[in-house]
Amino acid sequence: MKAFEVVSARDARHAVALLAERAAKAKVKVLAGGTDLMADLKFASSSHAPDVLIDISRAQELRNISVTDEGLSIGALVTHTEIMRSPIVRDLFPALVDAAHTIGAVQTRNLGTLGGNLVTAVPSVDSGPTLVALDAHVTLLGPAGTRSMPLADFFVGPRKTALKPDELLVDIRIPRENLGKPAAFLKFGLRKGQALALVNVAASFWVDWGTPAFVAPRIALGAVAPKVIHATTAEAYLDGRAIDPDAMAEAGRLAVGDAKPINDFRASAEYRRDLIAVLTRRVLEGAFRLAQAKRLEKK
């Protein structure tokens, strides 16, 4: 690795101040869990390698998971292991636990953070689909204060986000109206550990138990477009529709048309299209099973 300087940030504000101060004169990168960044640095050409790393891994204020008036807030430094073990997350969104469990392996999940996973913004980002399906927003802190935007817009393209060079991702919020919204996540990789997704899919919806029917359905697809996308045609088709196996299968077929999968060394586009249809149907089934279980629990 090329030599670099490491500056430790006490908290988010300190990190933003350091970014403003150092980024004017040098190539700067933010270091959190390091599971992506450190691996990248070992391959980086010296012209691309950073001169300074701002280490935010000791900023304790970014490690919280809490429910506030605004919804569920997950600090950017919360690790994938901490998400899997959080009683709050396990209760409200088991799909987030399932998604975290598919990332890397134990060692990666112990170091890797939710914020880091999102900022890296690979198209197959396993944290992405469930959060997008739950209308999550990200909070970005810059010199002028914070701004918030939908995670779906934060992702711009492969390894590209809306984060400005002087900004830090500080937390991820699922809005209050979606707390407990039934959701499910599935990933298909070539192995259970240490494998990138060929396709990953999440769905969430409320149930109108009168019919029963889909209310506010969301389907998010990963690894089949330059960034995590909503399957908008499939969502529109399900909205208000009666919940039955045919509707779920049709939504899977429609989701295929919403995606733009590519051929690469992991899988063909054709194989990915088949996976989209099957996984979309299965996450819809999974979210409905969860909705039924939650309803029984309440009775």
Add this chain to the structure above:
Amino acid sequence: MATVTLTLNGDVRTASVPPETTLLRLLREEFGLTGSKLGCDVGDCGACTVIVDGKSVNSCLMLAVQADGRDVVTIEGLATMSRLHPLQQLFEDKGSLQCGFCGPGVIMSAKALLDENPDPSEQEIRDALAGNLCRCTGYSKMIEAIQAVARDGRGEPAKSAV
């Protein structure tokens, strides 16, 4: 240069290293603890697995300065002069390793698992080893050894010499 002070296998140790030094290089090159292996160097193979503040991590992905003030346990911290750790003993008894390169990482992953979950299921053991690649023998005999340690309730470090 950056100064790093950490608790290493129970002893407080200090070193001065360039800031880009990984925890793995600090262990191997400054402290001479070569049990943790440099395999892929990008967090895929798990040969460099050590336990930091109770959690298994890839020491190739952690900077030495990030370990400042933390508690680090490596494979060298398990045995005493006269007695192997139960995991090491059972890996030997069951013939769980062939070339042995992955062994220190596998055993540290298994130790981190048993420290938190003394009675894991086979699936939990497999999940705990998913980040440790073995290309010689496969995983069955490793899993048998870990199950044997768990059954005997011997997941704790060996006490003093017999």
